Amino acid sequence: MNLDHLTEEELNMYLLLKREKIIEDAQNDFYEFCKVLYPSFYKPNRTFLKTICNTLQDFIEDKLINPTTNEPYQNLTLNVPPRHGKSFTIKNLEMWLLGKNNKRQIITVSYSRDLADLFAQQVRDGIDVEASDDLNITYADIFPDTKLKYGDSSKRKWSLEGSERPNYYATSIGSAITGMGATVGVIDDPTKDDSEAFNEDALEKILNWYDNTFASRIEKGGKTILIMTRWSTNDLTGRLLERESSDWYELKLAACLNEQTGEMLCDEIFDIKMYQKRKRTMSPEIFMSNYQQEPIKLTGRLYTHFKTYKKIPVNEHDRPVFTKVIGFVDYADKGKDWTCCVISGVFNNELYILDVLYSQESSDKTEYKLAEIIHKNEVNEVTFEGNAAGSVIARNVEKILRSQFNNHLTTIKTFHQSKNKESRILSMSSTVERLVYFPSNWNDRWNKFYLALISFQRIFKNNKHDDAPDALTGLVELIESGGKPIRAVKSLYSYLKG
Structure with a gap:
């Protein structure tokens, strides 16, 4: 659009209206929210990120309908290759959700306490920013009424102004969760590494903790989001899908879309050369699970050694x-x-x-x-x-x-x-x-x-x-x-x- 013919006053008015429209779109559209705050990552050519964002928003807004029950899905599992922004996008989702409703209660779980604390701190710091008075747009510009409650903003557990109960709590797998329910429960990478991923005792403990601790904190009508790097059919995602597949909406994206043509999910993040190198150097079972979302059932195999x-x-x-x-x-x-x-x-x-x-x-x-x-x-x-x-x-x-x-x-x-x-x-x-x-x-x-x-x-x-x-x-x-x-x-x- 050619703006040369506009007066300075008209130009300022145009830019102001444009800014207001961008803010309005970010308030109502999660993908637009991510684009506004982090344009260098949420680039237009990274279409898979728009797919993830739109799926998450549809899930939260009860637009993903379970064909078995004809009711909205309450559980979603997101399986994406490493370094493709799944945890980053979930952190942004939590910020967006709290901006839209400061009464929401979110519990986020990671495999370690340090990682959970970092997750919580990044969400808190993303909210605790100053509004901008120029063309830049910050979180405070999009959601000006969402502010941290003074004196109640520790790293792990914090509240927002206007909320009578804590809004955010972060913890680790295996820890107790007391005194707080969740309208949204997020589990981010519950398995630390391959040694834990193939340890049956460790996997059983994770499932027991999910059933007996985490699931009990999700309030009626609440949503559960499980994001993880896949390891095998015995990881938490695999066991839940096997046990209650009709209750879960599964979004899975493979790193490589076509090996013959070299078509990748996102060349900027992970190209065919990187893919082929990882494939050569990693255990085939782990590689196919991590990057292609094709987890292998390792227990009960007929052949154990070739x-x-x-x-x-x-x-x-x-x-x-x-x-x-x-x-x-x-x-x-x-x-x-x-x-x-x-x-x-x-x-x-x-x-x-x-x-x-x-x-x-x-x-x-x-x-x-x-x-x-x-x-x-x-x-x-x-x-x-x-x-x-x-x-x-x-x-x-x-x-x-x-x-x-x-x-x-x-x-x-x-x-x-x-x-x-x-x-x-x-x-x-x-x-x-x-x-x-x-x-x-x-x-x-x-x-x-x-x-x-x-x-x-x-x-x-x-x-x-x-x-x-x-x-x-x-x-x-x-x-x-x-x-x-x-x-x-x-x-x-x-x-x-x-």
């Missing part, structure tokens, strides 16, 4: 010493199943996994990719589980191998699996852990396959898919059943690469 190798077995001439290369294919016979092909070199009756195809793509794409991976790895013998569509797929893959790859050496076999799948996978689990070796970087190479195996539960009904362990079990059964060795072994120089 062997790895950095280099395949070779002889004194640095040539592979596999007696044969075999593959096993479990083809997806249902829409949501996964086609799983596992290829392995056999040495001393042990299996060194060389390649994996784990896909939910349609059959026309999968058939070609199966032929391609079999040919590329110079497989001697591939066994297809012949149930349902498996036999048809095996014939189609064989045709592609012969006609498009000119491969007449790989033997394609099918068989009908008559044994119970659950009993096979369970009974062979220890054998799988004993005989199978994966490349040391298998998490990066076949991430979804990796996650499917390390999170697979011993109680079968707790699993959505069993394709990965089924194929791996089938591969192990090929060498455990005493199959005849293949004498003609082709050149395996390609496995020396990488």
Whole structure:
């Protein structure tokens, strides 16, 4: 807008009206409030922050409706990657809520007393500012009637003018909460670190404290907000979602939106290079939970340990010493199943996994990719589980191998699996852990396959898919059943690469 034609008086009036409009918007819109006070963080291109702010405001204003009860949600869990402003935004929310209603009572909990005190102090100091007489806008300009009560503003517990009861109380997990209820209860990162996150006793204590202390302080109609870095399905968020999933609104944002394209939630905060570095250096289980909001159920897992190798077995001439290369294919016979092909070199009756195809793509794409991976790895013998569509797929893959790859050496076999799948996978689990070796970087190479195996539960009904362990079990059964060795072994120089 061109303001050059305005007189000084008209310009001042315009700026005054504009300032009043900005203040009015900040009073009524939480995202605008954050933008006004902290414009360097709440930038227009950081759209995920607007999503968080709008979701929090809708939650507080009873606009998030639970489809199960047709009533507003009273509980919200916010799961966002580290350093993406979740705690900062919650502190701003508390300031905004107290500005709109100085009768509100807020209890904030963190994993340590020092962190809780810092949280409370930052909220208090954010409110205790002077109004501005220029173009800058402060909290006091937006909410001029919200002031700390003189003589009642300690670091941990304080009140506002006009309130008969304390408005804010901060404490730590495990501490007593007495003499105060809450219209809004906030738990910010209840778990300190990975050592606590995977300690069952510590996790049980956190849940017991939540049930017996924290929840009892939330007043009727009050709101609970749980924000945390995810660790596993056994953390506080995981347990509450499992126990009472229909009572919680869950907002979760992954750091990486698309690994292939490098699209991130926010490149300015955490770009694809940082993501890839953390993925290489962190424990895969922790990384997927922390940054991708894909927590893994670590207790009750069927497989507890997988062997790895950095280099395949070779002889004194640095040539592979596999007696044969075999593959096993479990083809997806249902829409949501996964086609799983596992290829392995056999040495001393042990299996060194060389390649994996784990896909939910349609059959026309999968058939070609199966032929391609079999040919590329110079497989001697591939066994297809012949149930349902498996036999048809095996014939189609064989045709592609012969006609498009000119491969007449790989033997394609099918068989009908008559044994119970659950009993096979369970009974062979220890054998799988004993005989199978994966490349040391298998998490990066076949991430979804990796996650499917390390999170697979011993109680079968707790699993959505069993394709990965089924194929791996089938591969192990090929060498455990005493199959005849293949004498003609082709050149395996390609496995020396990488």
